[in-house]
Amino acid sequence: MTAMVINPEQCRAARAWLDWKQEDLSREAGISMSTVREFEKGRRKPMANNAKAMTAAIERAGLRLTFSSTGVPKGVEKKDP
Numbered sequence: 556m557t558a559m560v561i562n563p564e565q566c567r568a569a570r571a572w573l574d575w576k577q578e579d580l581s582r583e584a585g586i587s588m589s590t591v592r593e594f595e596k597g598r599r600k601p602m603a604n605n606a607k608a609m610t611a612a613i614e615r616a617g618l619r620l621t622f623s624s625t626g627v628p629k630g631v632e633k634k635d636p
Contacts, residue, residue, distance in 0.1 A: 560603075561610050562628040563595045565620050569613045569631045583612035 621629040
């Protein structure tokens with residue numbers, strides 16, 4: 556089974572939905588801008604704690620990352636109120 560970890564496409568989609576710049580995600584997640592930039596460009600994988608921080612920031616903003624039953628990233632959706 557694949558681990559359920561944010562991928563670059565989900566990250567960019569979530570930022571677009573939230574109308575966030577990379578700087579906004581960096582600030583909200585408490586991680587460096589270069590981590591966000593390099594991750595979204597597919598140049599490097601973030602450390603587990605940074606991936607969790609990005610996911611948590613996106614979830615606090617009202618979105619949820621979606622995954623298949625095998626853990627493959629599928630997309631982003633708005634959380635239920």
